[in-house]
Amino acid sequence: MxxxxxxxxxxxxxxxxxxxxxxxxxxxxxxxxxxxxxxxxxxxxxxxxxxxxxxxxxxxxxxxxxxxxxxxxxxxxxxxxxxxxxxxxxxxxxxxxxxxxxxxxxxxxxxxxxxxxxxxxxxxxxxHTSTEHPWFQASKSGRDSEYRDYYVWAQKDTIADFLNKKVITLDSDNIQQWHDPGIGEDFYYGFFWGGMPDLNFDxxxxxxxxxxxxxxxxxxxxxxxxxxxxxxxxxxxxxxxxxxxxxxxxxxxxxxxxxxxxxxxxxxxxxxxxxxxxxxxxxxxxxxxxxxxxxxxxxxxxxxxxxxxxxxxxxxxxxxxxxxxxxxxxxxxxxxxxxxxxxxxxxxxxxxxxxxxxxxxxxxxxxxxxxxxxxxxxxxxxxxxxxxxxxxxxxxxxxxxxxxxxxxxxxxxxxxxxxxxxxxxxxxxxxxxxxxxxxLAIGSLEILELEYPESIMAYGRKTDGQEVLVIHNVGAESMELNIPSEFDDVLYKLGTVEKNKESVTLGKNSTILLIK
Structure with a gap:
């Protein structure tokens, strides 16, 4: 292991x-x-x-x-x-x-x-559905099918400029959106893959x-x-x-x-x-x-x-x-x-x-x-x-x-x-x-006005009855930080943490949660 x-x-x-x-x-x-x-x-x-x-x-x-x-x-x-x-x-x-x-x-x-x-x-x-879904099987059976318009179809000559699309999006690396079902000149639209024809929500x-x-x-x-x-x-x-x-x-x-x-x-x-x-x-x-x-x-x-x-x-x-x-x-x-x-x-x-x-x-x-x-x-x-x-x-x-x-x-x-x-x-x-x-669950996100180094992620979480101060040191170097004195109780700590009355020292990838 x-x-x-x-x-x-x-x-x-x-x-x-x-x-x-x-x-x-x-x-x-x-x-x-x-x-x-x-x-x-x-x-x-x-x-x-x-x-x-x-x-x-x-x-x-x-x-x-x-x-x-x-x-x-x-x-x-x-x-x-x-x-x-x-x-x-x-x-x-x-x-x-x-x-x-x-x-x-x-x-x-x-x-x-x-x-x-x-x-x-x-x-x-x-x-989209599968190409094996009964709707698609009926849709591709012919232009007269009652399910034809459940999907997006186009004749090959009307979409010639789009057949070789080479645009990759954040959520798909499929570079072809129009697909040939092998039944003639009609192509169907499938954004993600030929096995997933898009439904026609029009x-x-x-x-x-x-x-x-x-x-x-x-x-x-x-x-x-x-x-x-x-x-x-x-x-x-x-x-x-x-x-x-x-x-x-x-x-x-x-x-x-x-x-x-x-x-x-x-x-x-x-x-x-x-x-x-x-x-x-x-x-x-x-x-x-x-x-x-x-x-x-x-x-x-x-x-x-x-x-x-x-x-x-x-x-x-x-x-x-x-x-x-x-x-x-x-x-x-x-x-x-x-x-x-x-x-x-x-x-x-x-x-x-x-x-x-x-x-x-x-x-x-x-x-x-x-x-x-x-x-x-x-x-x-x-x-x-x-x-x-x-x-x-x-x-x-x-x-x-x-x-x-x-x-x-x-x-x-x-x-x-x-x-x-x-x-x-x-x-x-x-x-x-x-x-x-x-x-911590439903409190607001309070951005602190304190000037902390770049490696410090510090924020407050606050409800009417409770306030928690959260400080993460995501850097590799140890950091000593001044903290508001009213946050004197340690709720949680991770990594190498030292707390004094008005300061904390956080080691590499260390975290402390303080509560009033």
Whole structure:
């Protein structure tokens, strides 16, 4: 096992059971405004029947683990039938993939999650379907098909100038958007890939189909909400206003079915493009946060993320005061965070300390809490979760041979549970700290007027009844800083920290939280 990631020798273990536990403040559930959502790729999470593929029953078996970690909700990557491993090309919107189990299995998972006060959000992929979806099969059968207009078709001579498009976007490296189905001169539009034809949302029948699908999952199945994939591509990029209007209509339809429905959108772009979607999608993933967090840590510039987040939140406020900022440090499309930070353990731990002390609603990608590794292609960012050492891990999925997250590089949950300063216990402590201090969960972001060096990221989190001062040194050099004298109680510290009455000294990648 890689000793820089985790130590497994018995002499290095600090058994948690031997430690005296102090009485903890009450833990509250701040979801969706500021709670923790745990992202799961079912295929890799926990295999209950030994077929090598994770499944719903496997997730149900691990709900107590998710509760122990402190998460308030689960976002499931696609669970509907699909011909691909990732399942972002759906063939049936009102069913679940048989590899994952039955609809009854999923409903049981849902019921057990709700018993534990864990909400369930599923991926809803409506920008496109699979080419194997019955709608597309009927659509390509001929121009007279009643489903022809469910997709976007054009004759080859009318789109000649677009057939060899070479533009790569932030969220797609597909350089060809028009595709030949091999049935004559007609081509269909598929922004992401030829196997994913885009639905035609100019067709009212398509919109009604989508609203009916939403109703099915909310009303008949009982999920709590949707993560909306590729939300800015419902209409082409040159029709952003149509995209905004569609999502407002979608939201109104879903709220009519379930007033407290949760909707979080993937608009993979900068804040100026993202923010106008808020009236339709009240929660949006903050990609600026993700990239700037990594840049701040790797450059040693703590001011970068602080200023970026201030800009984003102020920009959002200019659109609406009612929004949820879905912040994240990694997800299923990005390299694993530890890889992005060059496997620097100190930076990795500080990244989570920043994520979980910033305003917003943090998303945690499965496996980040144990330091899983992974680089492109995407399959290797989605490798099987490690519950125990391989010989004892009956739930470990085997659908793919892991390249990065193995027993030699990553400590399993069962190993890390018994190591006081493991990644798992680090995440668990931070989540509990956030969920038990209102200022850290729902408090405002207060930018300090103190003149600190570039490597210092310092901010206040404030509610009417509580105020916390957060200071991170993301640089490599030790820093001594003056602090307001009223912050005299240490709430949390990470790394090398020394506190005096009116100053603190923070070593490399060290953090301190102070409370009045």
């Amino acid at each position: 890689n000793k820089t990631l985790i130590t497994t020798t018995l002499t290095a273990l600090t058994i948690l059971a031997s430690c005296q536990s102090e009485k903890q403040p009450e833990v509250k559930n701040y979801w969706p405004q500021a709670g923790i959502t745990y992202e799961i790729f079912v295929q890799s999470f926990n295999d209950s029947n030994g077929d090598g593929i994770g499944d719903f029953n496997g997730v149900t078996q691990k709900l107590d683990y998710i509760k122990e970690l402190g998460a308030n909700a689960i976002w499931f990557m696609p669970i509907m039938p699909s011909p691909t491993y990732h399942k972002y090309d759906v063939t049936d919107y009102k069913a679940v993939h048989p590899d994952y189990g039955t609809m009854d299995d999923f409903k049981n998972l849902l019921a057990e999650a709700h018993k534990r006060d864990i909400k369930i959000v599923i991926d809803m992929i409506i920008n 067709n009212p029948k398509v919109r009604e189909e989508i609203y009916d699908i939403g109703k099915f999952w909310l009303e008949e199945v009982g999920v709590d909400g949707f993560r909306l994939d590729a939300a800015k591509h419902i209409f082409p990029d040159d029709r952003p206003l149509d995209n905004h209007e569609f999502w407002k209509e979608f939201r109104s339809k879903m709220v009519a079915i379930k007033p407290d429905v949760y909707l979080v959108g993937e608009v993979y772009d900068k804040k100026e493009i993202v923010a106008p979607y808020l009236p339709g999608l009240p929660a949006l993933f903050n990609f600026d946060f993700h990239y700037t967090l990594i840049e701040s840590l790797n450059s040693g510039n703590g001011q970068l993320l602080l200023q970026k987040q201030k800009e984003v939140l102020e920009f959002y406020q200019g659109i609406t005061s009612e929004f949820t900022d879905a912040i994240f440090s990694s997800n299923h499309d990005q390299p694993r965070l530890l890889n992005d930070l060059n496997e620097d353990v100190a930076k990795y731990k500080q990244a989570s300390a920043i994520l979980l002390t910033m305003p917003g609603a943090p998303y945690l990608y499965y496996g980040e809490e144990i330091g899983m590794l992974g680089l492109k292609p995407d399959e290797h960012i989605r490798e099987p979760f490690l519950w125990d050492i391989k010989e004892k891990d009956t739930g470990r999925a085997t659908w793919i041979e892991p390249k990065y997250s193995t027993d030699e590089t990553v400590g399993s949950v069962e190993i890390q549970r018994n190591i006081r300063d493991s990644f798992f216990n680090h995440y668990k402590e931070l989540i509990r700290l956030r969920n038990s201090h209102p200022a």
